[in-house]
Amino acid sequence: MSDLFSPDTFSDSGGGPLYVQLHRRIAEAIASGRLKPGDNLPPEREMAAMTxxxxxxxxxxxEALVGSGQLIQKRGSGTFVAPRVERLEQALSLLTSFTxxxxxxxxxxxSRWIARGLHAPAPEEVMALGLGANDRVARLERVRSSDGVPLAIERASLPASILPDPEGVxxxxxxxxxxxxLRPVRAVQRISAANLAVKDADxxxxxxxxxxxxxxxxxxxxxxxxxxxxxSLYRGDAYDFAVELKLAPEAERTST
Known part of the structure; x- marks a missing residue:
């Protein structure tokens, strides 16, 4: 690993900022397999001396590599190459469950349950579910994993009339x-980018x-x-969402 941090190839001119050069060098080593998932990087002090x-x-x-998910830092243990996560493609045209x-x-x-029970609805639940002021709402909150890898956090709300016993799920x-x-037959989904907060990232x-x-x-x-x-919150490094697009009928195309 010592050649990876050799000072000879760092340049003050032409290669961009020095931290970017270091970032690039480590990222390329991860991509090529020179650094493998679980490999431990030298401590910051040693890396500075080597480079x-x-x-x-x-x-x-x-920190830039940690922010992109390529490295992980464990307090008291050091900095490690993050495990590779297989990317999954999910079609947006199908109404299916995670399972x-x-x-x-x-x-x-x-599934790792965080909470499930009956509650008084929050204002956004009243609006989304069309509830009355005295109605109750069933909430299910859990981390969904596959083959031991956490992939998503689901926070579902349903009218208590639909799911009176959330503990039974x-x-x-x-x-x-x-x-x-009572299975739904259609849905409207909205997808947006998010930077994971500390609690959700953990x-x-x-x-x-x-x-x-x-x-x-x-x-x-x-x-x-x-x-x-x-x-729901999905890991950005694990999911690709795909949707099939079709040409509009000719009548619609000629009228616009």
Missing amino acids: GLSRVTVRKGV EDMARRGRQVE DRSLYAVLEGRN LLGVPPGVAGLRIERVSYLPSGQVVEFTR
């Missing part, structure tokens, strides 16, 4: 709803501030009644 760079420069280069998505890929699913919420003939096992995807879903029964309001 001839200042500790401030080294810290800035390493169904993973089962279709032949992957194991685990063990694995798939949609399986429970289907058993009661739940997903990634550094605070890394990129994530926020997905808000409102699902409907055949009658048009809203059955589910879910706000």
